[in-house]
Amino acid sequence: MTPADLPTPALVIDADAFERNLATMAAALPGGRLRPHVKAHKCTSIARAQQGVGHDTFTCATPREVVGLARAGVGDDLLLANETVDRGRLRTMAELETAVTVAVDSVETVDAAASAGIHRCLVDVNVGLPRCGVAPEAAGRLADHARHRGLEVRGVMGYEGHLMMVADRSERRERVGASMALLLLAHEQVGGDVVSAGGTGTFDLHEGTGVTEVQAGSYALMDTDYGRQELPFEQALHLVGTVISVGDGWAVADVGLKALGMDHGNPSVVGGIVWFCSDEHLTYQPGEAVQVGERVTVLPAHVDPTVAMHDVAWLVRGGEIVDRWEIDLRGW
Amino acid sequence: MTPADLPTPALVIDADAFERNLATMAAALPGGRLRPHVKAHKCTSIARAQQGVGHDTFTCATPREVVGLARAGVGDDLLLANETVDRGRLRTMAELETAVTVAVDSVETVDAAASAGIHRCLVDVNVGLPRCGVAPEAAGRLADHARHRGLEVRGVMGYEGHLMMVADRSERRERVGASMALLLLAHEQVGGDVVSAGGTGTFDLHEGTGVTEVQAGSYALMDTDYGRQELPFEQALHLVGTVISVGDGWAVADVGLKALGMDHGNPSVVGGIVWFCSDEHLTYQPGEAVQVGERVTVLPAHVDPTVAMHDVAWLVRGGEIVDRWEIDLRGW
Numbered sequence: 119m120t121p122a123d124l125p126t127p128a129l130v131i132d133a134d135a136f137e138r139n140l141a142t143m144a145a146a147l148p149g150g151r152l153r154p155h156v157k158a159h160k161c162t163s164i165a166r167a168q169q170g171v172g173h174d175t176f177t178c179a180t181p182r183e184v185v186g187l188a189r190a191g192v193g194d195d196l197l198l199a200n201e202t203v204d205r206g207r208l209r210t211m212a213e214l215e216t217a218v219t220v221a222v223d224s225v226e227t228v229d230a231a232a233s234a235g236i237h238r239c240l241v242d243v244n245v246g247l248p249r250c251g252v253a254p255e256a257a258g259r260l261a262d263h264a265r266h267r268g269l270e271v272r273g274v275m276g277y278e279g280h281l282m283m284v285a286d287r288s289e290r291r292e293r294v295g296a297s298m299a300l301l302l303l304a305h306e307q308v309g310g311d312v313v314s315a316g317g318t319g320t321f322d323l324h325e326g327t328g329v330t331e332v333q334a335g336s337y338a339l340m341d342t343d344y345g346r347q348e349l350p351f352e353q354a355l356h357l358v359g360t361v362i363s364v365g366d367g368w369a370v371a372d373v374g375l376k377a378l379g380m381d382h383g384n385p386s387v388v389g390g391i392v393w394f395c396s397d398e399h400l401t402y403q404p405g406e407a408v409q410v411g412e413r414v415t416v417l418p419a420h421v422d423p424t425v426a427m428h429d430v431a432w433l434v435r436g437g438e439i440v441d442r443w444e445i446d447l448r449g450w
Numbered sequence: 451m452t453p454a455d456l457p458t459p460a461l462v463i464d465a466d467a468f469e470r471n472l473a474t475m476a477a478a479l480p481g482g483r484l485r486p487h488v489k490a491h492k493c494t495s496i497a498r499a500q501q502g503v504g505h506d507t508f509t510c511a512t513p514r515e516v517v518g519l520a521r522a523g524v525g526d527d528l529l530l531a532n533e534t535v536d537r538g539r540l541r542t543m544a545e546l547e548t549a550v551t552v553a554v555d556s557v558e559t560v561d562a563a564a565s566a567g568i569h570r571c572l573v574d575v576n577v578g579l580p581r582c583g584v585a586p587e588a589a590g591r592l593a594d595h596a597r598h599r600g601l602e603v604r605g606v607m608g609y610e611g612h613l614m615m616v617a618d619r620s621e622r623r624e625r626v627g628a629s630m631a632l633l634l635l636a637h638e639q640v641g642g643d644v645v646s647a648g649g650t651g652t653f654d655l656h657e658g659t660g661v662t663e664v665q666a667g668s669y670a671l672m673d674t675d676y677g678r679q680e681l682p683f684e685q686a687l688h689l690v691g692t693v694i695s696v697g698d699g700w701a702v703a704d705v706g707l708k709a710l711g712m713d714h715g716n717p718s719v720v721g722g723i724v725w726f727c728s729d730e731h732l733t734y735q736p737g738e739a740v741q742v743g744e745r746v747t748v749l750p751a752h753v754d755p756t757v758a759m760h761d762v763a764w765l766v767r768g769g770e771i772v773d774r775w776e777i778d779l780r781g782w
Contacts, residue, residue, distance in 0.1 A: 248733055379712070
């Protein structure tokens with residue numbers, strides 16, 4: 119079977135590019151220096167491939183991702199790099215055989231974790247992105263409270279998400295350094311072995327900052343937004359669509375916004391210029407004449423939410439479909 | 451159980467508002483004058499409620515929606531208001547017991563439908579939105595070809611999607627009239643009993659235009675984008691989130707962009723001002739102090755893709771959860 123035989127829209131992974139991305143990252147951040155973020159792919163098979171190149175620790179954004187990985191037996195150290203006070207989900211995570219660590223940034227999140235039987239936490243520190251994370255100067259006090267509640271405090275985490283898309287690399291490096299200084303300040307008060315930070319956009323900017331592990335995820339598949347940066351990772355994911363209509367100066371493919379994360383804007387179409395997306399349509403201007411029934415290649419602007427809209431991804435090598443990977447970690 | 455007991459993010463339907471929306475529309479466009487579009491909710495239970503107020507014909511955007519409705523025994527006349535040349539899916543639709551009609555706008559789509567055993571079509575006409583649809587002057591020729599291939603040509607459809615958000619109502623009415631004149635021009639050449647058009651934004655602007663049925667869907671649940679128009683429908687859908695972090699001037703809820711269609715921009719949050727969405731976070735400025743663990747109400751900007759990101763919606767009446775509706779028509 120080839121991509122031309124797939125019902126569309128279909129999510130397709132270029133196996134060679136994907137494996138090169140994994141190898142490049144594993145060479146830069148081997149073993150536990152990378153804690154791959156599974157939110158970017160929500161796919162146990164991809165996590166297993168990441169494990170195959172040496173990473174046994176994983177980052178998750180939802181309890182569902184933690185529980186799915188653990189039940190599939192992938193990884194031996196799973197981090198929920200996000201806050202939750204959902205006692206049912208915390209209890210489910212606490213009962214897993216795999217070691218689970220959760221991020222905490224308040225007395226409430228500490229208490230919820232401790233009450234549910236969770237044993238390990240990282241103190242989540244605000245390093246400049248107005249989102250989760252305790253103020254650096256309050257991190258030590260929160261760690262004390264967590265230890266008082268019986269939690270092992272393994273260290274700190276901080277996500278410099280506001281810096282992922284800073285275009286100039288030297289400016290990005292400088293600002294990452296300033297963010298990590300805040301994280302290290304917190305770490306001095308918190309203690310523990312772990313200083314966890316970063317993402318694909320800053321994966322190689324943590325040398326000398328004291329960061330012990332990087333939480334990158336998008337590098338495995340990539341998207342057009344990260345593609346504009348000078349990163350050593352290739353576009354390994356695309357959508358295959360079918361041209362369903364040809365107008366006077368435009369064509370329409372069946373890859374609509376219900377198949378694409380739209381928060382970073384429109385996708386790109388190979389050999390054409392995108393006009394707009396509707397629920398089930400992509401209207402674009404083709405570079406040369408196309409016919410109804412032709413296949414079209416669409417590159418998403420943002421990989422994480424795009425993958426989360428699909429049940430399955432197809433692995434392609436040398437023009438042949440060689441595997442079918444379930445996107446099995448969707449939901450919450 | 452109440453919404454406060456739900457794991458979050460959770461999709462919640464206000465049963466009273468939903469039923470008022472259905473009643474208002476059924477009064478304006480009773481029975482077959484409305485062909486409810488299920489792409490807005492992808493939910494058999496909602497379609498069944500629409501059937502309960504008198505609509506037995508339905509509009510679908512994907513084969514999956516057609517097949518799901520037919521297998522659930524909902525509706526007696528299902529329209530795929532979209533083009534496809536997927537022979538497998540066309541054959542599956544042709545084998546259903548329910549009568550299925552497909553939109554066609556090219557020789558290729560006619561031939562694919564006829565070869566797969568489909569019996570009925572509407573000629574899809576371009577009425578001004580650069581998307582699918584044959585040029586009005588070419589509609590008659592395509593109808594001839596469809597009849598030659600053995601298809602019953604039931605009439606025409608045309609979607610004036612570019613006019614749904616025209617803010618001024620009299621301008622909207624005038625431009626709908628001009629679009630429908632194109633559709634009627636095509637209908638004169640095509641023949642058949644059906645002239646199908648419209649959506650929620652233009653549901654009451656077709657009197658005197660010759661349109662026999664309106665394809666509205668969003669009216670049942672509504673969103674903030676349609677909410678800005680003077681429409682007689684209420685916001686019946688929201689998301690319940692949980693505050694998971696409180697910062698210095700902001701709070702974070704667990705309703706991120708993987709739970710929200712983002713193509714119409716950010717959602718709204720009741721009692722606060724949205725700053726930005728991340729994959730699993732909504733950062734907002736609360737109007738008054740909030741605490742971790744509090745519930746928050748989020749209104750999506752675009753209902754259709756939002757619902758498509760969830761497995762289930764919870765029906766609430768008088769503060770109690772009275773039903774759990776599967777979003778069972780997702781995918782393609």
